Amino acid sequence: MESQPNNPLHGVKLEQIINELVAHYGWEYMGYTIKIRCFTDNPSIKSSLKFLRRTPWARTKVEKMYLNMLKNNS
Numbered sequence: 001m002e003s004q005p006n007n008p009l010h011g012v013k014l015e016q017i018i019n020e021l022v023a024h025y026g027w028e029y030m031g032y033t034i035k036i037r038c039f040t041d042n043p044s045i046k047s048s049l050k051f052l053r054r055t056p057w058a059r060t061k062v063e064k065m066y067l068n069m070l071k072n073n074s
Contacts (some may be wrong), residue, residue, distance in 0.1 A: 009067070011067075014049060014059070016044055020066065021043075021069065030043075033065065034058065036055075036058050037051075
């Protein structure tokens with residue numbers, strides 16, 4: 001496997017991203033920021049993973065939110 005030193009998401013699983021975002025922001029803020037039902041209507045890690053794996057635009061928004069969180073915490 002090639003090294004990707006300039007890719008902060010390399011090696012980070014989607015489940016880890018969601019868990020860290022929920023711990024940091026909570027479901028309510030995530031649903032307010034990214035308007036998707038898996039964050040607002042009975043949110044769970046499982047439903048979020050299922051939706052985000054099938055929906056590239058939503059996954060991109062979640063990854064951007066994660067990168068912003070990392071940048072603000074450093």
